[in-house]
Amino acid sequence: MNSLKFDTTNLICGLLFMAIGIFFAYQSFELDLGTAFRMGPGYFPFILACALMLFGIIILVQSARVQGEPIGHIAWRGMLFILPAPILFGLTVRGLGFVPSLFMTALFACFASGRMKPLTAIVLSVALTIFCVLVFSYGLGLPFRRFGPWLGL
Amino acid sequence: MDLLNNLALGFSTASSLANLFFCLIGVLLGTLIGVLPGIGPTATIAMLLPITFQLEPVSSLIMLAGIYYGAQYGGSTTAILINLPGESSSAVTAIDGYQMARKGKAGAALAIAALGSFFAGTVSTFLVAIFAPPLTEIALQFGAAEYFSLMVVGLVSSIALAHGSMVKALAMVVLGLLLGLVGTDIYTGTPRFTLGIREYSDGLNFVAVAVGVFGIAEILRNLENEKSRTVLMAKVSGLMPTKEDFKAMIAPVLRGTVIGSVLGILPGGGAILAAFASYTIEKKVSKNPQEFGQGAVAGVAGPESANNAGAQTSFIPLLTLGIPANPVMALMIGAMIIQGIVPGPNVATEQPALFWGIIASMWIGNLMLVVLNLPLIGLWVKLLTIPYYVLFPIIMAFCSIGVYSVNSNVYDLYSVAFFGLIGYVLSKLRCEPAPLLLGFVLGPLLEENLRRAMILSRGDPSTFVTRPISATLLFIAVVVLVIVFLPSVKAKREAVFQEED
16 A cells, blocks of 8 residues: 555645635634524524535545646746735825825836846836826826825925 | 617617727727737736726726627637637637638638627627516516525536536635625624724625736736747738638538527536537538648637627626626626626616617627727737736736725725735636636625525525425536536546647
């Protein structure tokens, strides 16, 4: 008999679903479950969370049986620069205002690619900011402050 | 004639100058984004959704529908020219379309795709107009139990049509349902799963989830293999198909239209199934089956028509029942809710101008596609040469502005980042995002109807099987589940999805 070998993808996948299931089950347990007749806020989510845990276990069991393809490349650099970009926009859009905040967001996202050169990134971000201000702020009239209070303007 | 009166109302709504303009913008923008490699219709619509929120409800939905057709056509263009289908429904087109392009018939392939789509779109628009009103009548008799069962059918079929592992698809549906429940409980007002963050008490923003799971995750996937991506460009010349091409495309287009119209109504992504079914049938009835895979005209014309007809008729469950048939329709529902329209059978009677306006705009959108895109093909081809690293900062900026503009809530931007990560991780774990989005939209509706049905039946769960319509629907759901888990079907299903990869 071979020693137990796990398919990494399914192993992680099963564990992830189980963890999410446990989280939701725990949270719904703190709510009022109620009865099947008059369901409380926790009833339906609790059932779903249990189902999710069950599926997690099934995937986990499968991971020990079937060997799948490996996970492959992971876009670390992409994640590092793409995911924080909207957060950056969210943190600064009220304080700095639409124009500087958008410029920073675009410039930051540019560095997600190893092929982008600094000069291209700046030119692209400036052009993009001008375009978006014209379209969204002047054209569509979205109620954003163009320059925010942090700049003292 | 009621039908003619209704259609007249629809066309007068849809052909107002403003609505024509928004339809045009929608089709153009949809094609523009849809033509970008690796970005399918769902991601395109998720990204462009926020732009439409500033408009009137009718114009906004007309523009969204335009974006949808444009994105689908854009996906076919990339499939034919560079063998990179944006979404699985155009994967079939890539098989023969790309071969035609390699033989120097790229122009003809694109024209065949456009003309076939237009014909299918015309027919199925009429089908929607004919069948939507009677179905609305039936839907008005639906109670909470029926709605619950119907949604179960929708969710089950979305599992059946997802790629890969069924258990994963099931888990994704459940996860989507759970995420849909975040926010304030409608019966008791208790906040649920908000982690104490007040900004999430209205629930997670639908646009943020869609943009994150589809848009951002897609960008990250494209960034994985930046270096190995090569764009093989085929030359486009001689747009007009030859007489033989026309002759060869008539029968497949007709068959494709029928198949697509029927399968499109199925909840769970009928358009994808339609393209596959049409390709298989064309191969079976063809006199020269060996031509398929080598650039057969029928292999482009059939699936493209089926695909477009299915895209159109998938509006039927949306307009009559308020139930989305696929992720794109889920996005449309999200848009309707944001516009203050409750999707469902009442839309047709309470807002006839909106209802018929959308139906008429389907046809206008299809017409615009043919008129615009055939001459503009040169421009779209140029777009394909824009390097990806220039595109995604632009997409990121649009996404950020778009999501923020919905509610001016910065927490929505944080959820975009979070769901981008979740979407990417799950796609790395080979989980399809479509069932998750469907679950997310249906989650609150499903719970509300379940609870209402249980209260009405005084806690007796047999209400779901003693009411005939509900029982039939649940029976269908069970049959679908049993069929997909049958070993023989399972093997075939895997083979179909293998072929596509």
